[in-house]
Amino acid sequence: MKTGAKLPEVTFHTRVRDEEVGGPNPYRWQDMTTADYFAGKRVILFSLPGAFTPTCSTYQLPGFEGNFETFRELGIDAIYCMSVNDSFVMNKWAESQNLENVKVIPDGSGEFTRKMGMLVDKDNLGFGMRSWRYAAIIKDGVIEAWFEEPGLMDNCPEDPYGESSPETLLSWLEKARAPEMA
Template identity: 50%
Template sequence: MLENREGQKVPNVVFRARKDGEWVDVSTDQLFKGKTVIVFSLPGAFTPTCSSTHLPGYNEYAKVFKANGVDDILCVSVNDTFVMNAWAESQEADNITLIPDGNGEFTDGMGMLVDKNDLGFGKRSWRYSMLVKDGTIEKMFIEPEKPGDPFEVSDAQTMLEYINAEARHPKRVTLFTKPGCPYCAKAKDMLESHDMDYEEISLNGNGVSTRTLLAVSGASTTPQVFIDGMLVGGSDDLEAYFQKQTAQVG
């Protein structure tokens, strides 16, 4: 039975990490003392749910968390620092600090070290998340103990609901662009001025062509902007979208 450790201190551990080609020691005091910190822990870097949903979700929600009093967001996994650094680079998770619990000391101290021998993983972390204030665990969300790799309660949305149920969730923005396109630059400026993060997909990069753009948007010109899965359109359409949003608020 995995223990909920709300009200307890986090384990006192020193993590061995690599930064700028040098070994560095990172203590739990450095990570937690005097701070409000979200921690989410998962079975392994580069694994499907961890890479497609768990880590990207917290990265996407980072600005909202910080607007609601969170100082840092940590991702802990029983992987060595080289693996965690490579994963961070591949995920472009700039808003998350990845912590290599290579020896499993922190995870064991949390009572979350479990056998994943059936997958050939050895000892790994059970999936969970927690809110930690000045080193004391205020809230834990532990995935249910059932076969497989359940992912039901340790996600970013659940954590945000706990911290502030009234907080506005970030919008998901995808922007199709073309190199040298001035209207694309205008659209990006508008999104940035409204503090909206976006995924940029450049035509003729990674196999994305004008035909691809036509298939998903019905248009072949750039930019084409999607917000929460809905097509907004080009830069003029995006400007009209923001004007409408401003009018509704007013």
């Protein structure tokens, strides 16, 4: 599942705010498909081992959020952060990170991640099955560019980070844009 490949068709079970629900937890279930997120757009998808984890919360997610306008100037319509966490966890994490631009996608059962070939066992950390860290630039549901951390394996003793960083994707987009500007 790399450059030129079409994304797998999956239905994501999300929770969205709906004031008509009322009460202290005004959210309802809303199923979203791969097409809902990716059709007709050029987007960044980055996936990480878990919401609220140190590298994800300190560097990766804030880096994409903080560079959102620069990514837009480089032709990106949306940025999505995915994790093998349920919608409740992803929504709380987005709230705690004060996200305004990056949208979270819950892959609670890991179906999308498995079909992408990126589902790994992280029992060594007590996580169970999670996503290997990667990022992709996706145009209309097809992978345009792929950025995967090295060493893909179950129970990896490290948490490699760099290839899927916002800085790496910004650099790629700037280089890809350079020939257009000439």
